[in-house]
Amino acid sequence: MSVDIINILNFFEKSFSDITRQYEWDNSNRQIIVDYGKVKKVALALDPTKQVIKKAIDKGCELLITHHPLFFGKINSITKGNLLSDKIIVAIQNKLNIASYHTNLDLADFSLNDYLAEKLDAQVIDGFIKEGSEKYYKFVVYTPVGYENKIIEAFDLSGAGQIGNYKKCTFSTIGTGTFEPGNNTKPFIGEHGVFEEVKEARIETIVPEKNLSRLVKNVINAHPYEEVAYDIYPIEISKTYSLGRICKLNTKTDLKSFISHISQKLGCAIKYNFLDDNLIFDEFAVVTGSGASLWKHCKQKGIKVFLTGDLKHHDALDAKEEGVVILDAGHYSTEKIFMEYIQKVLETKFGIEVITIDEEESIKIWR
Incomplete structure (x- = not known):
């Protein structure tokens, strides 16, 4: 089975963890992306060493995910014979994508x-x-009865409606919406110049600030109306991390x-x-x-x-x-033990082959 690489990257950056939580000095993110295509096999490791990169390539992996980043600061040049440059060259030549998720995993809800x-x-x-907290908003939208499930799916797609381990958390009430389409409109219901009364559902949910703009966009795309009526209210709750x-x-x-x-x-x-x-x-x-x-x-x-x-x-x-x-x-x-947990999560969510690469501890102890 294969999956779009962007789905895996978005999972680490928006769902399983939050890329915005990383410390300013960190570089958790997409390190080398050669191809935004399909991925059949993923490798996991703590560090992107030469040996790890070679093993990932030898095992036929298209994506390597590490905890520690391949690089932190800017790169002034890529020159053969330089350790970091050689890693980059080998990865690109063998079409190995590399992503690293560091302090955003340290600060994740399940870290x-x-x-x-x-x-x-x-x-x-x-x-x-x-270390910080996320602001939340109450989002309310009005839709004709019968379209509630499409709106709730848009909520879920946008990262809204999550309370603890529960998703798609909403509350709905039924009421009457009124409007009169003007001459330059393309009404989903009704006719130009005719006053309409329509049975509508008022659907509300909560959303973290980081997902608010995405939520508005997805709801508008899913909504049948030409003009979408929605409300946004700041609420007195936040999630501390x-x-x-x-x-x-x-x-x-x-x-x-x-x-x-x-x-x-x-x-x-x-x-x-x-x-x-x-x-x-x-x-x-x-x-x-x-x-x-x-x-x-x-x-x-x-x-x-x-x-x-x-x-x-x-x-x-x-x-x-x-x-x-x-x-x-x-x-x-x-830290190495977390790779075994990530392996199970990725296998369950995406149904793809995931391997954890054996690594040697950098500091040895004479026993």
Whole structure:
């Protein structure tokens, strides 16, 4: 089975995650797009290394999706013999499209942190560091009775009507619409100069600000009337998004047991700044990848245990003096596992073949 590549890209940028949430310094997006055609096979990896790109090509993949971007800043030249240039040249020569979704996945509603919590049999109870919020609007449109389903489909296509895990959420009432077509109109119902009364449905839904213009366009295209009557109201709700998660275990545990649990679930070694044998806990914070410098937020929230990666010397010392235990499971190990989740999501949604490319951890530990 094949699928249009744009459908996969739009899924990552507008549905599964939101490209507008990425940090300003980031470059989550389409890195190399050779062909906006059909895709039969997708490869997933954490990093777009030479080996990963070669494996994706050898496996016959038309699209490689990575978490870390191929490049961040502007490119002044593409010159053979330069590492980045060689990757670009090889990808283009072999018609391999590459897209990278980085901090927008870190800030997604279901992020790497949520999946890691699931792997550790923990429940997410809150966001860790609030990063922003999305404004919402109430959208109301009037349509002749019998066309409600077409309008609701337009809502859904536009990313409107989503409440939690429910989609196509609307409310409708029936009333009477009145109008009189003028001489230069092409009325769907009625005649020029004749006053009309029509049974109409008033359909309302909610929509995030980012999807509002798309919603208006799609509703107008789906609507039978020449002139579409609709209302837009700002509403006092918003969706907050966060970096990291605060999690709760099913039962209280000690540090050594928790470290053993993490190591077993992730298959990795754990570094730490200190152990408190008297500490019994069931809550911890997590930031996948490189988050050790954020330990001070644990202090502010009264959290004693912080699971993350990329622990540095001074953060380890300062956190220890403040009584915060930092558990470093590694940048690689805390993020690589998300590829297995994405693989299942893409296979289920698009019905295409998806492979996760084996990678070597960049930092080795002598055991």
